[in-house]
Amino acid sequence: QKEVEQNSGPLSVPEGAIASLNCTYSDRGSQSFFWYRQYSGKSPELIMFIYSNGDKEDGRFTAQLNKASQYVSLLIRDSQPSDSATYLCADGGADGLTFGKGTHLIIQP
């Protein structure tokens, strides 16, 4: 059974700094990975996905994938208090999304 591991946190980052969120996955054959953000009491919303080795940038967000190390990361530049949330990493396979338990990120003003 697929597994996605994330450090639950909380990860505390000062406002304006870079927040780095990490995730490892168990299935070496996995091709695509997704980052979702979930505010407390709300539903998950997609930030971005990546399926090629290397970096993918979207605004203040950069996703990084290293298939050899089975490692995915999300960088948030110029962190804002509104970025405080739980970030879920997911492995996207033929049988749907397998989520990690999420990392709780706190941006300190």
Added chain:
Amino acid sequence: DAGVIQSPRHEVTEMGQEVTLRCKPISGHDYLFWYRQTMMRGLELLIYFNNNVPIDDSGMPEDRFSAKMPNASFSTLKIQPSEPRDSAVYFCASSRGTLPDTQYFGPGTRLTVL
């Protein structure tokens, strides 16, 4: 578009009762997913449908759980009989196609079984 609609938003019931959760996907989306989220287990896929047909129900925890999709605009997740360990937030999500098409989540139903 109104997004994915779920009802009820909150449900409190007693052990042994039947619970029915409802979902209306985004119009034009061919895929519908039911997830359960708890602190202990995180967000888990229970079952998903493609064009109203159940494709993978391997995540359904036991026979007490059943899901149906009688048409493209409506799905139900039923628990009978309910148990306290079923307490969780249940999310419905829909997508236009298969991954990597974006899955859009509904607001969720918070179920409490006493």
